[in-house]
Amino acid sequence: MPFALLHRDGADHVDVLTGDVVTVATLDDIPMTPGTPVLAVIPYRQITERGFECVDDGAPLECLLVRSRHTEPLSNFPPGDITLRDGGFDLSDDEYARVVEEVLRDEIGHGEGANFVIHRTYQARFEGDPRAAFGRLLHGEQGTYWTFLVDTGNRILIGATPERHVSVLDGIVMMNPISGTFRHGSGDILDFLRDPKEIEELYMVLDEELKMMATVAEHGGQVAGPYLKEMARLTHTEYLLAGRGSLDVRAVLRETMFAPTVTGSPIENACRVIARHERRGRRYYAGVLALLDHDESGRQTLDAPILIRTAEITPDGLLRVPVGATLVRHSTPAGEVAETHTKAAGLLSALGAVPSQPAAVRGTAQSPEIQRLLASRNDELARFWLDSRAPGALTVPALAGRQAVIVDAEDTFTAMLAHQLKALGLSVTVLPWTSRPSLTAPSPSLATSPSLAPSPSLAPSPSLAASPSSSPSSAAPRVSMSGIPVMPDVLAAADLVVFGPGPGDPSDLGDPKMAALHGLVASVLAAGKPLFAVCLGQQILASLLGLPLRRRDAPYQGLARDIDFFGTSRRVGFYSSFSAVAGQTAAATPYGPVTLAVDPADDTVHALRGRGFAGVQFHPESVLSRDGVEILQELLPPLLTEAVSPAIPG
Numbered sequence: 118m119p120f121a122l123l124h125r126d127g128a129d130h131v132d133v134l135t136g137d138v139v140t141v142a143t144l145d146d147i148p149m150t151p152g153t154p155v156l157a158v159i160p161y162r163q164i165t166e167r168g169f170e171c172v173d174d175g176a177p178l179e180c181l182l183v184r185s186r187h188t189e190p191l192s193n194f195p196p197g198d199i200t201l202r203d204g205g206f207d208l209s210d211d212e213y214a215r216v217v218e219e220v221l222r223d224e225i226g227h228g229e230g231a232n233f234v235i236h237r238t239y240q241a242r243f244e245g246d247p248r249a250a251f252g253r254l255l256h257g258e259q260g261t262y263w264t265f266l267v268d269t270g271n272r273i274l275i276g277a278t279p280e281r282h283v284s285v286l287d288g289i290v291m292m293n294p295i296s297g298t299f300r301h302g303s304g305d306i307l308d309f310l311r312d313p314k315e316i317e318e319l320y321m322v323l324d325e326e327l328k329m330m331a332t333v334a335e336h337g338g339q340v341a342g343p344y345l346k347e348m349a350r351l352t353h354t355e356y357l358l359a360g361r362g363s364l365d366v367r368a369v370l371r372e373t374m375f376a377p378t379v380t381g382s383p384i385e386n387a388c389r390v391i392a393r394h395e396r397r398g399r400r401y402y403a404g405v406l407a408l409l410d411h412d413e414s415g416r417q418t419l420d421a422p423i424l425i426r427t428a429e430i431t432p433d434g435l436l437r438v439p440v441g442a443t444l445v446r447h448s449t450p451a452g453e454v455a456e457t458h459t460k461a462a463g464l465l466s467a468l469g470a471v472p473s474q475p476a477a478v479r480g481t482a483q484s485p486e487i488q489r490l491l492a493s494r495n496d497e498l499a500r501f502w503l504d505s506r507a508p509g510a511l512t513v514p515a516l517a518g519r520q521a522v523i524v525d526a527e528d529t530f531t532a533m534l535a536h537q538l539k540a541l542g543l544s545v546t547v548l549p550w551t552s553r554p555s556l557t558a559p560s561p562s563l564a565t566s567p568s569l570a571p572s573p574s575l576a577p578s579p580s581l582a583a584s585p586s587s588s589p590s591s592a593a594p595r596v597s598m599s600g601i602p603v604m605p606d607v608l609a610a611a612d613l614v615v616f617g618p619g620p621g622d623p624s625d626l627g628d629p630k631m632a633a634l635h636g637l638v639a640s641v642l643a644a645g646k647p648l649f650a651v652c653l654g655q656q657i658l659a660s661l662l663g664l665p666l667r668r669r670d671a672p673y674q675g676l677a678r679d680i681d682f683f684g685t686s687r688r689v690g691f692y693s694s695f696s697a698v699a700g701q702t703a704a705a706t707p708y709g710p711v712t713l714a715v716d717p718a719d720d721t722v723h724a725l726r727g728r729g730f731a732g733v734q735f736h737p738e739s740v741l742s743r744d745g746v747e748i749l750q751e752l753l754p755p756l757l758t759e760a761v762s763p764a765i766p767g
Contacts, residue, residue: 174398
């Protein structure tokens with residue numbers, strides 16, 4: 118009979134689940150019946166439910182319908198011996214290094230994203246009892262979120278995953294971004310904690326999971342940490358995110374597919390990059406193992422760790438251990454090759470398949486110097502995401518009750534930006550760029566649905582489109598007899614139109630997205646509608662104002678720095694590879710005079726503002742932007758009151 122063995126960190130027992138296995142097509146098909154818990158084994162290919170790309174390997178979504186559940190003591194699962202034969206990676210070190218180099222050069226270097234996770238798989242023939250391997254993990258690992266063995270009858274998964282992906286209990290949604298890998302005995306952990314690459318990696322996955330929390334929690338996620346995640350052979354750094362939510366737990370799973378720690382950011386484009394460079398399926402790597410149930414009050418519950426540090430064993434005895442490395446602008450091919458070896462060796466050592474050192478004793482995290490280094494990581498982060506506040510505490514009278522529409526260009530930073538705008542008093546709707554602006558009447562939901570729709574699949578927003586099946590090129594605005602683009606009615610009904618960030622080259626008008634966004638921005642400018650633009654949005658706005666665009670010499674991905682923001686020093690976070698450039702701080706444009714915040718070192722334009730419009734190259738919504746909310750409070754009210762900033766001539 119199919120079964121599962123589950124152990125949570127710190128527990129003195131193992132949960133033993135038995136039942137029947139069914140295969141379902143989608144997350145919505147997972148049975149949810151009070152009294153019958155379900156353990157779902159969710160493969161990476163389910164990412165297509167979000168409309169994202171993947172190489173489809175046909176790995177099934179299997180559900181164990183739990184008919185019996187009891188606990189057994191840890192002593193019932195002693196470690197045993199296993200043997201692995203003919204082991205090795207599916208990609209050689211040289212092959213994997215070439216892929217890493219291509220991603221760094223062609224993707225991160227060309228503005229396609231901030232970080233990407235590329236995997237390879239250790240394969241071997243497995244001999245022995247899987248329960249013995251589970252016993253080895255149980256007694257040889259520490260600090261795991263779940264240690265587990267799942268036998269569906271079609272495959273066996275054995276793992277010791279350190280990372281909760283998402284959980285729901287008592288109406289509280291929690292996520293747990295983890296990044297940075299220190300191999301015990303490889304050096305001084307203090308050097309690891311000071312390493313800029315490791316620090317930036319964690320910040321970037323924190324931002325990416327805050328995007329997810331902004332979608333599934335009513336007020337976004339509040340940040341706690343960072344902490345050390347100490348395991349037997351490796352130590353990681355982590356944050357915890359929490360927020361109150363009310364979505365169906367299957368919708369929570371769908372909207373959080375999959376963790377940036379195993380995909381990248383922005384996630385939609387990360388999936389394209391993964392498909393383009395891995396060119397093979399991921400099976401269960403980067404998916405989740407999800408226990409869905411109900412509490413005593415009948416409320417849904419969810420506990421879902423990420424499927425990493427996990428071995429899959431097929432009925433014919435083939436063992437697969439997929440491992441990945443997070444590629445960022447500081448990465449080197451040699452360093453990422455070494456990281457995959459470290460991660461594979463961690464699980465194989467715990468299984469007893471390769472020699473290992475005795476498990477370390479916990480306590481490192483109590484060092485005062487380590488605690489100081491961890492705490493200092495938050496010194497320059499945005500308090501908006503770290504602190505609690507009373508409702509209405511940030512409301513700006515000039516913005517209260519006004520309607521904003523955010524056009525999403527394939528980066529769900531827009532969900533975080535929406536929460537900030539709502540905190541300032543605006544009512545917000547987020548629309549995808551793929552929507553076609555052919556509506557002939559203002560959308561009634563701008564008036565009747567002031568809150569941000571948490572998910573297009575759950576609460577449809579007013580759209581620029583007739584249907585999602587419309588071709589991307591149909592997003593180009595209508596053109597009037599005079600040749601001036603006609604602003605879509607759904608945007609005309611808003612008080613403020615915001616063009617958000619997204620991946621890609623803003624100058625590539627052969628890209629349907631870029632062509633559509635150029636047309637939409639032009640239509641809003643032509644109509645004199647208040648406009649605010651972020652990152653890609655600013656690049657397109659700047660090009661329409663007549664400013665040249667330039668690819669940066671090195672990507673500005675996940676980088677926080679102090680800038681001169683119209684005479685005031687502000688700390689902000691960048692995720693970009695392109696920028697407008699100007700040799701002066703003022704410019705005459707077809708839309709009137711514009712004031713520019715220009716970096717004197719390289720002439721890049723950090724921000725701009727004119728009559729009725731403003732833009733920023735950085736991300737005010739990012740956790741890296743310490744002063745993001747203050748910048749929004751400064752820039753947005755003049756747009757809606759039709760006031761001209763004193764810094765702008767005239």
